[in-house]
Amino acid sequence: MTRETVGIAMNGVTGRMGYRQHLLRSILAIRDQGGLALPDGRTVWPEPILVGRNAEKIEALATRHGLDKWTTSLDEALADPSVTVYFDAQVTQARVPAITRAIEAGKHIYTEKPTAETLDDAISLARIADAAGIKHGVVQDKLFLPGLLKLKRLVDSSFFGRILSVRGEFGYWVFEGDWQPAQRPSWNYRAEDGGGIILDMFPHWRYVLDHIIAPVRSVYAEARTDIPTRWDEQGREYKATADDAAYALFELEGGIVASLNSSWTTRVNREELVEFQIDGTHGSAVAGLRNCKAQHRAATPKPVWNPDIPATEDFLAQWQEVPDNAVMDNGFKVQWEMFLAHLVADAPYSHDLWAGARGVQLAELGAQSWREGRKVAVPELDRTGK
Incomplete structure (x- = not known):
């Protein structure tokens, strides 16, 4: 050997x-x-x-x-x-x-x-x-997370039928750094140091959407700097100049709409720090970092809207866990x-610097959409850089 x-x-x-x-x-x-x-x-x-x-x-x-x-x-x-x-x-x-x-x-x-x-x-x-x-x-x-590997397995098996939409929630509360230390480095919140949640997260969303669901064709984004003052690793107060929350609508090839929220100023009320839901004509699925649950159309309940009485169904219990079916490494x-x-x-191997450039492209176009208040097309980026 x-x-x-x-x-x-x-x-x-x-x-x-x-x-x-x-x-x-x-x-x-x-x-x-x-x-x-x-x-x-x-x-x-x-x-x-x-x-x-x-x-x-x-x-x-x-x-x-x-x-x-x-x-x-x-x-x-x-x-x-x-x-x-x-x-x-x-x-x-x-x-x-x-x-x-x-x-x-x-x-x-x-x-x-x-x-x-x-x-x-x-x-x-x-x-x-x-x-x-x-x-x-x-x-x-994130393409190699167990939850997203299971989600891709469902996509590849045509479980969803025609995919209609994608919803994603990512984030958690990052402490300001005064009364509790922040969980992220302070440069993340200074635009002049390369910080910002659009630049950090939109490259992730690009490869997740492109590789698991369909290529991104346009973006409309809104972002905010919700916490204007933070404290750094030495306890010094500083002005937060970078966006710490971003909300985006992506149109994917085939007319699929993806709505993804990214925030360091939200508190978690879901099973995992990131979750994606795909809805299709034949079924739906929700995936996090490790777990994935699915609901086929044949097993879909028939709820009726009635705000006058308490909910009578345990909706979360009506989903089936997608099994690992393999040992999934880090x-x-x-x-x-x-x-x-x-x-x-x-x-x-396809995840090269051109793939990295496509992620930066989506972040740059997302920031442009935020500044200009409009939907922005995402053109193809080939190996000539055009």
């Missing part, structure tokens, strides 16, 4: 997402299972090199997990001949220059989304990556394994 070692410069792993999902639950988990076994008998062994600005934090992280290599110099990491892949989980504003340097150094790219703050920059990254002949991937983790880890297989064995 041949072992193929892939050196990965991981930048931004002291952050919540970079550490928990990418280092701990993906790369280290792959190592814990003995590497990634390929169909041809080879094993891919990821060798992380931790990159960060804070030497104390990055060294402590490396020591905690028995890793030998770490650095505070991106240039040093990119000059290391053992590094094959550059991974970026930094704040969005730092992503374009870092990825550009990595491409120029001949490294393959795997990155968090959004890939850039503007569509022009996102397209530029994709173009220079193609021109350099390197392989590139963008995290599209979605971040699954996508890392897909990218590593693409890198080493040229396995098919």
